[in-house]
Amino acid sequence: MEQRTNSPYPKLDRPVLAVIGILLVVSTILFVRSDRLRDFWYYQYEFKRMVADKFGAEKAKSVPSGLQQIWVRDLRHADRCVTCHQATAWKGFESAEEPWRTHPVEPLRTHPPERYGCTSCHGGQGWAVDVSEAHGQMAHWEEPLLGSELGEAYSLVDDKTALMQMNCNVCHRYDRETAGATAINTAKSLIKEKGCHACHVINSRGGTIGPDLTYVGDKAPEQYDYSRLSGQRTAFAWHVAHFKEPRALVSDTVMPNFHLTTREAQALAMLVLSWRREEVPAEYLHGAPRTDPRTPEEARAEEDMKTGPGAWFVKTGCFVCHSITAFGVRSPAQIGPDLSIAVEDVQARFGKTIDDFLANPTGTMSVVLSRQIILSKEQKAEAVKNLRAAFAEHQKQAAHK
Numbered sequence: 001m002e003q004r005t006n007s008p009y010p011k012l013d014r015p016v017l018a019v020i021g022i023l024l025v026v027s028t029i030l031f032v033r034s035d036r037l038r039d040f041w042y043y044q045y046e047f048k049r050m051v052a053d054k055f056g057a058e059k060a061k062s063v064p065s066g067l068q069q070i071w072v073r074d075l076r077h078a079d080r081c082v083t084c085h086q087a088t089a090w091k092g093f094e095s096a097e098e099p100w101r102t103h104p105v106e107p108l109r110t111h112p113p114e115r116y117g118c119t120s121c122h123g124g125q126g127w128a129v130d131v132s133e134a135h136g137q138m139a140h141w142e143e144p145l146l147g148s149e150l151g152e153a154y155s156l157v158d159d160k161t162a163l164m165q166m167n168c169n170v171c172h173r174y175d176r177e178t179a180g181a182t183a184i185n186t187a188k189s190l191i192k193e194k195g196c197h198a199c200h201v202i203n204s205r206g207g208t209i210g211p212d213l214t215y216v217g218d219k220a221p222e223q224y225d226y227s228r229l230s231g232q233r234t235a236f237a238w239h240v241a242h243f244k245e246p247r248a249l250v251s252d253t254v255m256p257n258f259h260l261t262t263r264e265a266q267a268l269a270m271l272v273l274s275w276r277r278e279e280v281p282a283e284y285l286h287g288a289p290r291t292d293p294r295t296p297e298e299a300r301a302e303e304d305m306k307t308g309p310g311a312w313f314v315k316t317g318c319f320v321c322h323s324i325t326a327f328g329v330r331s332p333a334q335i336g337p338d339l340s341i342a343v344e345d346v347q348a349r350f351g352k353t354i355d356d357f358l359a360n361p362t363g364t365m366s367v368v369l370s371r372q373i374i375l376s377k378e379q380k381a382e383a384v385k386n387l388r389a390a391f392a393e394h395q396k397q398a399a400h401k
């Protein structure tokens with residue numbers, strides 16, 4: 001009260017205070033709004049300034065202002081990332097901070113942004129012009145940016161930026177190897193090495209003991225049973241844990257423990273999650289497979305396999321997964337090792353004789369011999385006889401070389 005009477009503007013102070021109060025509220029609202037909108041204007045302003053500093057004011061005028069977008073009709077993307085990431089195609093900002101850094105040149109040389117946009121590789125929400133929305137950092141966004149932040153959150157042991165390779169593989173799934181997708185390449189060689197096709201159909205080829213994996217990446221995160229998983233409840237974490245010890249998550253599964261390292265399990269998780277039914281136009285699919293008709297030579301070789309010394313393996317069905325090259329038997333799938341040297345190899349790998357191995361098989365073969373190809377005692381003896389004959393033939397051929 002005292003203060004008020006001492007005020008130089010006793011009559012005015014109340015309305016003035018009220019006006020100031022209102023202004024404060026309004027400007028706070030405006031400030032909050034413009035702070036969220038400010039994002040891209042701020043980044044554009046800064047970039048113009050950087051260009052002016054480096055290349056002069058004239059050049060800076062060529063930097064576009066306002067909303068920028070790359071529309072890729074074939075992929076149905078309209079990516080606005082370049083609204084902030086304006087330096088993408090500029091030279092000279094290779095060591096600037098993000099979002100003002102020049103893009104690494106190599107990926108864009110083979111995939112020009114006007115045909116690929118940004119999100120086909122990086123993920124993120126193409127339409128957004130606000131950092132947290134564009135990068136999809138909120139938990140419920142469907143398309144998070146597959147960058148280092150998510151890589152950290154998923155505790156990737158290797159390259160924190162590797163998650164992007166899941167998107168590379170949407171188009172490159174039929175490549176045996178893709179330069180720049182190291183983790184995916186590791187996983188692809190593991191698929192071959194571990195014989196996953198023995199139990200799983202992948203791209204319409206393989207066995208049916210386990211589920212078809214061709215589009216397993218489409219399985220929604222809610223469809224997984226997390227009850228036996230500790231820690232993060234994401235599809236990625238589920239697959240990593242399942243690869244490391246299938247039985248820890250699915251107690252009655254016959255999927256073997258392959259004793260994978262964390263790095264390998266994470267690479268495989270990325271690979272299987274990349275197997276999605278994306279609608280990518282054919283010209284965007286790199287190296288899609290073609291099925292060629294059988295040549296007469298192939299037909300003849302097949303006939304020889306059925307009647308030659310390896311006929312038992314063909315008749316019994318072992319050749320679906322195994323070649324027996326010593327007998328000229330070529331497996332169409334080559335999921336398991338060549339059986340020409342099994343007699344020696346089984347001893348080295350499992351420390352038991354071939355008789356013992358067939359009587360008490362481990363890993364994938366224990367599943368094959370209990371569900372797919374049931375052999376009587378006599379048939380197992382015949383298998384051993386044939387395996388020994390194949391080995392003898394192999395040694396003979398090796399000696400002649």
Ligand code: HEC
Pocket residue numbers: 039040043079080081082083084085098099118119122123124125126127128129130131134135145147148149150161
């Ligand atoms: C509103 C501005 C803005 C938009 C829009 C934007 N970004 Fe960014 N981006 C940034 C800023 C700022 C950084 C650096 C700070 C950070 O990482 O959050 C950044 C960093 C990045 C990084 C490096 C971070 C990492 O995790 O490796 C990538 C990759 C990236 N952005 C991709 C994209 C993609 C793809 C889009 C479009 C879907 C996009 N950005 C849209 C502002 C933006």
Ligand code: HEC
Pocket residue numbers: 081082085088098099103104107108111112113116117118119120121122148161180
């Ligand atoms: C063909 C796939 C591809 C496309 C398309 C693509 N990028 Fe990249 N981008 C990459 C690769 C690969 C890297 C290097 C990642 C690494 O090794 O850290 C990268 C790096 C980046 C980085 C730096 C992040 C970091 O970790 O250093 C940003 C930011 C970025 N890209 C934004 C964009 C924007 C914006 C577009 C669209 C104009 C785009 N990218 C289009 C593949 C792509």
Ligand code: HEC
Pocket residue numbers: 107110111116120121164165167168169170171172178179180181280283284285286
């Ligand atoms: C939207 C589909 C798509 C995405 C996503 C994609 N690529 Fe490609 N990529 C292609 C196509 C199609 C070609 C062939 C381009 C050409 O020859 O003109 C190609 C070419 C390449 C090549 C050159 C290989 C060759 O034989 O010419 C490499 C290496 C490559 N991509 C790696 C990557 C990496 C790494 C990523 C992820 C960062 C990626 N790609 C993402 C479709 C894609």
Ligand code: HEC
Pocket residue numbers: 190191194195196197198199200209210211213216219239246250253254255256258268272363364367368
């Ligand atoms: C001996 C047979 C067998 C082999 C070999 C095998 N799996 Fe499995 N796999 C199964 C069975 C059975 C299931 C279903 C029960 C379960 O989830 O464990 C399964 C489940 C899966 C799932 C989860 C599928 C889903 O819909 O949730 C993935 C992914 C998978 N396997 C990948 C692989 C990969 C990759 C390999 C090779 C490294 C492999 N499997 C080798 C039998 C096998």
Ligand code: HEC
Pocket residue numbers: 194195196197198199207316317318319320321322335336337338339341342345346349357362363364365368372373383
């Ligand atoms: C569905 C695919 C499949 C079929 C059919 C199959 N196998 Fe196998 N087999 C495998 C795989 C995969 C391995 C490698 C397993 C491992 O390393 O643990 C293997 C391993 C073996 C081994 C050990 C070889 C070595 O060098 O270590 C022998 C022996 C064997 N199989 C015999 C047979 C015989 C005999 C038949 C036919 C009665 C047969 N397999 C049918 C998938 C199959």
